[in-house]
Amino acid sequence: xxxxxxxxxxxxxEETLIRIFEILRxxxxxxxxxxxxxxxxxxxxxxxxxxxxxxxxxxANHQIEQLQAQRAT
Numbered sequence: 001x002x003x004x005x006x007x008x009x010x011x012x013x014e015e016t017l018i019r020i021f022e023i024l025r026x027x028x029x030x031x032x033x034x035x036x037x038x039x040x041x042x043x044x045x046x047x048x049x050x051x052x053x054x055x056x057x058x059x060a061n062h063q064i065e066q067l068q069a070q071r072a073t
Contacts, residue, residue, distance in 0.1 A: 014067045021060045028053045 010016040028050060035046030 014064060014071075017060050017064045017067070021057055021064065024053050024057045024060065028057070 010019055031046050031049045031053060035043050035050065038046065
């Protein structure tokens with residue numbers, strides 16, 4: 001049985017960004033599968049959302065790389 005429903009919060013900014021990246025990855029999978037079931041112009045909205053998710057993932061990934069570079073120095 002599950003002891004608690006809420007996971008422990010991240011302890012570092014890097015852990016927070018990694019968690020955000022993983023949430024966005026899951027959201028992208030849901031949006032992609034939803035849009036893949038549609039045809040024509042009905043696909044535009046899910047794939048526009050997919051673009052926004054990809055942009056947010058790119059920003060999170062860039063910030064993770066920046067934090068890792070700072071730690072390496």
